[in-house]
Amino acid sequence: xxDLYAGMRADKGPLIPRNREIHPDPYDPGYKTSVARSPxxxxxxxxxGQSEExxxxxxxxxxxxxxxxxxxxxxxGAAPAVGERIMMHGRVVDENNRAVPNTLVEIWQANAGGRxxxxxxxxxxxxxxxxxxxxxxxTDENGYYQFLTIRPGAYPWPNRGNDWRPMHIxxxxxxxxxxxxxxxxxxxxxxxxxxxxxxxxxxxxRASLDRLVAPLDMxxxxxxxxxxxxxxxxxxxRRQTMFENRIEGM
Amino acid sequence: xxxxxxxxxxSASQTAGPYVHIGLMPSYTGNGQIYDHELGHSPIEDGAKxxxxxxxxxxxxxxxxxLRDALIESWQPDAAGNFPGNEGADPAVSGWCRxxxxxxxxxxxxxxxxPGKVALRGGGFSxxxxxxxxxxxxxxxxxxxxxxxxxxxxxxxxxLSRIEQAPRVQTLIAKKVADGKYRYNIRLQGEGxxxxxxx
Ligand SMILES: [Fe+2]
Numbered sequence: 001x002x003d004l005y006a007g008m009r010a011d012k013g014p015l016i017p018r019n020r021e022i023h024p025d026p027y028d029p030g031y032k033t034s035v036a037r038s039p040x041x042x043x044x045x046x047x048x049g050q051s052e053e054x055x056x057x058x059x060x061x062x063x064x065x066x067x068x069x070x071x072x073x074x075x076x077g078a079a080p081a082v083g084e085r086i087m088m089h090g091r092v093v094d095e096n097n098r099a100v101p102n103t104l105v106e107i108w109q110a111n112a113g114g115r116x117x118x119x120x121x122x123x124x125x126x127x128x129x130x131x132x133x134x135x136x137x138x139t140d141e142n143g144y145y146q147f148l149t150i151r152p153g154a155y156p157w158p159n160r161g162n163d164w165r166p167m168h169i170x171x172x173x174x175x176x177x178x179x180x181x182x183x184x185x186x187x188x189x190x191x192x193x194x195x196x197x198x199x200x201x202x203x204x205x206r207a208s209l210d211r212l213v214a215p216l217d218m219x220x221x222x223x224x225x226x227x228x229x230x231x232x233x234x235x236x237x238r239r240q241t242m243f244e245n246r247i248e249g250m
Numbered sequence: 251x252x253x254x255x256x257x258x259x260x261s262a263s264q265t266a267g268p269y270v271h272i273g274l275m276p277s278y279t280g281n282g283q284i285y286d287h288e289l290g291h292s293p294i295e296d297g298a299k300x301x302x303x304x305x306x307x308x309x310x311x312x313x314x315x316x317l318r319d320a321l322i323e324s325w326q327p328d329a330a331g332n333f334p335g336n337e338g339a340d341p342a343v344s345g346w347c348r349x350x351x352x353x354x355x356x357x358x359x360x361x362x363x364x365p366g367k368v369a370l371r372g373g374g375f376s377x378x379x380x381x382x383x384x385x386x387x388x389x390x391x392x393x394x395x396x397x398x399x400x401x402x403x404x405x406x407x408x409x410l411s412r413i414e415q416a417p418r419v420q421t422l423i424a425k426k427v428a429d430g431k432y433r434y435n436i437r438l439q440g441e442g443x444x445x446x447x448x449x
């Protein structure tokens with residue numbers, strides 16, 4: 001039999017099943033929109049196969065020089081966005097603590113006043129003519145990525161009577177296989193709104209929520225230019241294959 | 251005390267929120283100027299081998315309302331069942347697509363090549379299918395499911411055979427409505443709820 005998984009990576013076994021306990025509850029009355037958008041019936045659990053263990057790859061040729069610089073990418077360097085200049089950076093690794101190189105990381109966020117460039121966002125805070133609000137990059141060979149951006153503002157949203165989102169950056173990551181696909185949010189160390197937010201509170205495991213909070217990283221800040229926040233991302237890993245082929249009769 | 255495990259814990263998911271299109275499909279929100287090449291427009295290029303098909307559908311919530319803000323990604327092999335990147339795979343099939351529910355009607359369309367059956371690790375095959383990943387405001391962790399086809403032989407598929415209630419199998423099967431055209435609706439909750447996967 002030919003090895004379908006040859007040359008893909010060191011860990012060629014099935015994906016490690018998701019521990020749903022560390023993820024948010026799909027149904028959470030505190031986050032009202034989830035009430036009618038969450039399945040009632042249990043998920044069907046299966047061991048992964050090729051459909052989940054393979055995934056899209058992206059070449060550097062599709063990326064532009066400003067793609068990971070949200071301060072400049074909206075108008076291609078003509079004028080910078082308003083706000084507190086920050087670098088968001090970190091590594092993408094898997095559960096086996098292996099770097100995930102060459103994987104697509106995409107982010108989107110509100111501007112410094114807490115307003116998104118979206119026709120459905122009618123918040124009082126004005127748009128910044130020099131800020132679009134999204135960026136993307138590929139991790140390097142060590143799984144490292146970085147974005148230059150501005151710190152997004154907190155913003156109110158219609159949920160309960162007076163709910164506000166803490167400052168956050170939305171993050172989308174691919175990994176090397178479709179089963180690793182993840183969207184999450186990065187929060188900022190010390191933001192008192194984190195503990196009041198019904199969306200953050202969908203994550204019931206406190207340690208798991210804490211891992212979404214980026215610490216201020218003075219060592220990687222650039223004097224007279226930007227502060228740094230470190231945000232590492234862990235994706236699902238795969239089992240190693242040594243014992244994957246069961247011995248006959250066992 | 252015991253020894254410490256060296257494995258890490260996956261980062262927790264958070265909802266993609268109402269503005270997910272800003273980040274993943276900027277042109278959908280009128281912000282297309284930001285990138286020269288937006289990713290995921292189509293899973294195929296001209297010249298892809300096999301039957302070109304179009305799948306349309308809607309994503310319904312528990313009240314029967316079609317989501318206007320759902321974003322879906324699809325992943326599939328080529329017509330021979332080879333995934334992109336594998337030896338011999340059709341170079342005109344990238345296999346991956348991003349598409350959104352229409353902001354007015356809620357309808358989505360995926361135009362692609364019909365996938366082939368896929369070899370399984372332990373031998374055998376799964377029936378031709380397209381993997382989906384659905385995110386939106388109110389969905390706290392992306393929902394995984396699959397599109398199978400009513401005009402294919404689905405009898406030996408290991409995933410479909412795991413579904414206990416036979417009528418629920420139908421939630422994963424696209425209905426042929428014309429030559430090359432299929433209908434596939436997704437129901438997030440309630441009557442006719444789609445089988446979602448933990449895979
Ligand atoms: Fe947001």
